[in-house]
Amino acid sequence: YRVYISNNGKGFGDGLTVNDTTYTFTGAANTTYYFKISAVNAGGESFTTSVVAARTPASPTSNASYLIVDGFDRLSPMVLRNEGSILGNVRRMFLERMNRYDYMVDHAAALSNCGAAFDGAQNEAVIADMISLNGYAAVDWILGEESTADRTLDATEAAKLTAYLDAGGNLLISGAELGWDIGRAASANANLNFYNNYLKANYIDDDAGTYNFTGTSQFFANQSGTFDNGSAGIFDVDFPDRISAVTGAELLLNYSGGTGDGAAVGFRGNHRVVYMAFPFEAITDPAIRSTVMCNAVSYLTPLLPATGLSLKAQSGKAGNILQWTTLTELNTQRFEVEKSDDGFNFKTTGMRVPAKGNSTTVTAYEAIDPQVWPISYYRLKAVDKDGSYNYSNTVVVKADTKQHLFVVHNPVQSILPVQVQSAKPYSLQLYNIAGIQVYQQKFDAGTQRLQIAVQHLPKGVYVLRFNDGQVQEQVKVILQ
Template sequence: MKLFQKIIALVIVFSINVLIAQEKLPEFRSIHQFEKEKYKDYQIPEKDQLKPFVGKPRPLQARTNPPSKEVFGYLPYWVYNTYPNLNYDLLTTIAYFGADVNASGNITNDHNWPAAGLIDMAHANGVRVVLTVILFNSSELATLLNSPTNRTNLVNNLLASVQSAGADGVSIDFEGIPSGQRSNLTAFMTELTDAFHSAIPGSFVTIFTPAVDWNSVFDYNALAQITDGLVIQGYDYHYGGSNFTGPNAPLIGTSLGIYNITWTVNDYLSKTGGNAEKLIQTVPFFGFDWPAVSNQKYAATTGSGTSVFYSAAYANAQTYGRIWDAETLTPWYVYQDGSQWHQGWYDDSLSIALKFQFFKDKNLKGTGIWALSYDGQRLELQGALADAFGSTAPPLRPAALNISNTGSGDVKVAVQAASGATSYEIYRSSDGVNFNDGTNYPSSANVLTTLSTDTTYFFRVSAVNGNGESNQTEMLGVRPDNNSADVLVVNGFDRTSGTTNTFDFIRQFAPSIVNAGYSFDACANEAIQEGIVSLENYPMVIWISGEEGTSDESFSNLEQSFVSAYLESGGRLFISGSEIGYDLIAQGSSADQTFYNNFLKTQYVRDQVSTHSASAVSDGIFDGMGNFFFDDGNHGTYNVDYPDGINPRTGAQLCLSYTGFTPSTFGGAGVQYSGTFGNGTETGRLVYLGFPFETIYPESVRDELMHRVLTFLSDGVVGIKPVAGTSVPEHFSLAQNYPNPFNPETTIAFDISGNESADVQLNIFNLRGQLVRKLVSEKLSPGQYEVRWNAQNSSGQPVASGVYLYQLRVGDVIQVRKMQLIR
C-alpha cells in the first residue's frame, strides 16, 4: 500500500512539472501567452524606433543558397525593430507575431502590421514573411470555430491583410482550444489553406501545435496533410508557473515524467503516419529563472519563474557557472540573490545542436525559433543553425574582434573562429574611411608585421567560404608600439535600433588618444566577455557605450563582474554613453543598480536633458574648457537625443554640467572619481560622461577632453613613450624639460644606452628633498623616451608654483635637473 501511495505521489509530481495546457491546468500559459500578456500594451520607445519604411515592399526574390531545411522564426512585435540585424542567410520564413483576432473573425489589433520594412528586407534576401494569427481565449475560440460564418469572415480578413501587405501567408496560433473542437479546427484550417493557396499561389500556411495535446483537439494527421506545416511547440516543458525547476526543452530524460522533445517528435510521427516533411520542431532562444528552495537541480520553486532571453542567460551562466544536466542534455546555472536561491534553465549552442541533429535524423521538415533576436549580438546559436542547416550559406560574421600590440611594432588581429569559415579577409585602412581590397588569411588570428609606429591603423574582418563572404566586423584600430599599449579601447556599442550606429566610432577616439601621447589596443566587448582580452593587462580602459541601452544591455552581468574586478584592483576607466543610467537604473535589476551606484559612483537623475551642450565645472578635470557641444545629428555622428542626467555619489565629484541646466534638478553631464572601489584596497580612477564622447565636436575639443581624461586617469603622467624612428643612444642622458618654466604641463626626455634592459626610475622632488611624484618605475629597453607631467602630486592634487628637481636613475647611474612651475 505504501509503495502504491509513493507511486501515486510521484505521478502527481511529474504531471505538474511537464507541459500542461488548456483545461488540464488553467494557470498554465505558454511562453507565447506569457510574453503576449507582458507586452500587450507595448509600444517601441521613440528612441528605439526605426525610420518608417516608405513605398511598397519588393516581391519575394529567388535565392541560390537557402538553408537545407525549413528555418521558421517568430519575430514578436516587441522586438520588431531588430529586423535589420537578423541573419537572413539562415532563415526561410519569418512569422510576424502578430495580429489579435476575436470570436467574430475580426482583426482587433494588428500590432503595427504590415511591417513593411521587415517584408521588404526579408524578400530582398529570399525569406518569406507570414502573419501570425493570435487567439488565446477559450470561449472566443469556441465561438469562432463553431461558426462557419465567423470562420469565413476571419479567412477573408486575413487574406485581405496579407495581400495588402505583400506578404506570403499566415501561421495560426490558437491556444486554449476547448475539447470538442477537433473537427471544427480541421475545417477552419482546410478553409484557410485552400483560400490562401488559391488567392496567393505559393503562399505558406502553418499552425502552431502543442508538445502534448491534452484535449485531443489537434488532428495531427489531417492538419499535416491540409497545411504546409505544423510548427510544434518545443519548449515550456517546465514553464514560469512550474512547482519545480527544470529544463525548458529537455531532449531526453524521464525522471521528471515521460514528456520531452524526443517523446513529442515520436508522438507526431506516429500520429501523422510518418509525415516528417510537414513537421517543424521549434527550439527556444530563451530560458526561465526561478526562485528556488535550494541550489539542487529540480528543486521546488518559491515563486513564478521569469523568462530570460538567451543573451542574458548566457551571460548569467558565464558569471555564475554553467552546469550541464546530462539527464536532459540541457545547461543551467544557480546563484543566490541575498539569501534567495535562483536557478536558471536555458538552451545553448550545445543543447540546441543536439536537438538539430535529432531533427535531421528524423528527417523533419525543419526547425522553428521562439524568438528571433532573443540571442542579441551573440552568435553561438546562429552557429548551431549554420552548422546544422547552412551548408550552402556563407559563413557567419566573425565575433570578438581584438587587435593588440605584440611588441616591435607588430600587431595581432584576431577574431573567434566563425562557423562555416575556411579563411578570413582582413581589411586595413590608415584613416578609417578608405580600406584596401583585403588580404586573405587561413587563420582567425594573424600577426601583421612591418607596421609603422607613426601610423594609426584601422581594421575590419570577414569570414569566407566557398559560398561567399560574411558581413564584416565592426571597425577597430590600433596604434603600433615597440612595447605593450597602456590603453585598451573596448567597443560596447552594439545597438542598431533607434540610433545611427556605423560601428566605426573608434575613428573619433583614436586620434585623440594618440595626440595625448598614447598607443592603444582595441577589442569588441564580446572579447572581454569570452575572456579573450583581460582588462587587468591595461593601466587604462576606454569603454565606448554610445547609445547602448536596454535593447542590447549597456553592461551585462558578466561585463559588470569584469569591470568591477578591474576597478577593485586599481584600474582606470573612462566610459561615455547616453543610455547607461537609463538602462542600469530606470530599467535595471537590483544588481544593475548596485553596480551603477557603487562602481560608476553615480546617481541617475533623468533619461533626457534637452540640450546638446556641456560646460566644465570649476575644480573638475575640465576646468577652464568652458562650453562645448555634442552632435544633434548634423555634425558627422548621430543625434544624442537622450543624454543622461547624472550626479556624483559620495566621494565622486561633478566635472561637467549641461549648459543652462541646474545639476541638482536635471543632473550633470560628467562625473570623476579617485579612490577605492568595492572591496578593493588599490586606488582606481573613473571618468563617466552621460553623453557619448564620439559625438563631441570639433576634433580639437575632443583632443583636449581626452588629454585631460587620460592625464587624470594616469595620475598626471601622460604616458612614458619611446621616441619613434631613433637609434639606440650612445650615452645615458637626461634632457632639460620643455617648456621651462611651464604651466601646467611639461615634457621630460631621457636616453638609455647599452645593450640590455635596465631598471629605470624618474621622480619629482621639491627643494626640501620630499618626493612629490614618481613618474617612472619600470624596466625599459635602450632607447629615447619622453614623459609628460601635468604638475600633480601622488594624490592627484596640483602642486604649488616653485622650483622642482627631477631625478633619473638607471641602474646605479643618477642624473638630476631643475625645472620651474609658474601658475
C-alpha cells in the first residue's frame, strides 16, 4: 500500500510504502492531518481512497472528541458538453464534478477552527466494525448527495447510529437526499422510525427551490449563507430536501427564498442532533462553514473545559454587556471574548476573564465591551489549563441607531478604523490633547467604513469628533 499525508488536504507528498494494513503516524499537538491510501502491485497503482482527516488533541493523554464519517460515495452522471460544430454534444466524465472524494477536508477545516480534536473514517470502516462510534462525544456524518440508489444510510449504519444515540450520543448529519431516501414513506428505503424519532424531522418534499439559507435566533444568529449551485467548484445541490421539526425539536436553519421551508432541525434531549437537509460541505464561504460548524459544536457538545457554556449579550450605557454561565467546569483557565462585525471573521477583544476552574454547579460571568459598533457579534473561547479550547454560541448586539460615530478598534496604531452612519453630509475632525486639530475631512451621507491614517501623529490621547451641522458626537482615541 502507499500512504499519502498532507497538512492541508489538497497537496500530498510522495507516498510511503507500507506492507501491512495498519500504519501509525506521529504528529504535533493541535494539528490537523489528512490521509489517503492506494494499493500497489505489479500491474501498477490503484486510485486512492477518499481523503480522511484527524486532528491531534492538545494533550497526549487526551482522546479525540469527534469522529467525522464520510458516507458520500455517489458518482454524479456524466456532463453533457458541446464540443464544437463537428463533435456536437458529448458526454464527458469530469471526476472532480462527479465526486472529489475529499469533502472531509471542508468538515475538518471547519471543525479545527472550533477547537475540537477528531478522528476520521469512511462509512465502510464503521460498517465493518473497524471503528466504533462509542466513546466519541459527537459524530459528524457526511452524506453529500448520496441518495436512493446508493443508500444514504443502510440498515447497518442506521442500527449503529441508533445504538449510539440511545446511549446519549450526539450527531451532526448533513445531506441533500436523506429525507427523500429514508424519510419519505413511499421510498423503498424508508426508515421513518430513525428519521422521525432520532433525527427528529418530518420530510415535507423535495427541492427547496433556492441555494440560500438563514439562521434563527438560537442558531447561526439570524445570519445568512449560500450553498453551491455548481459555480463554486463543489457540486450543484439541485434538490435539497425540505423538512420540519417534530414535537420537541426545533428549526435551526430555514431556506431563504424558494419554498422557505426548514433547512435544518435540532434536538436536545437524551441525545442531541443537528440535521441539515443540504450538504454542509457545499456552503460556499469557508468562514460561514466554520461559523455554522462552531454553532453546531456548541449546540451538540458544550465541551470541556466548560460544559453548558451559554452566552447572551445586550447593549448598555457603558457598552455592550456580555453575560454567560457554565453548568460545570474542569480545569478551566479563562474565557476570551472574541468579536466580529460580520459574524464570520472573529478577532480577540483582549478581554480575558479568569474562570472558576473546577465547579459542578452553575457559575455566572459578566464582561462589558466599551467599544460599541453598529452591529457586534460575540463568542467566547473557553480555554483549558492544557491549552485546549472550545467556543460558545454566537450572539449579536445592534447598537442604538441614534449613535452615528463608531470607532472599530481602540487603542490604535497606524490606522484609525471608523464606521459612520449618517442621513446627512458630515465632517470628522481629530484633535490632540492640546485641542489642536490634526485632521479634518467632509463626507457624503450614508453608512461608511473609513480608514484614517494616523501613523504620522505622536502617540497619545486624541478626540475624534462627528458633526453633521445639527448633531455632534465625540470619542476619545488612544494612539499607541
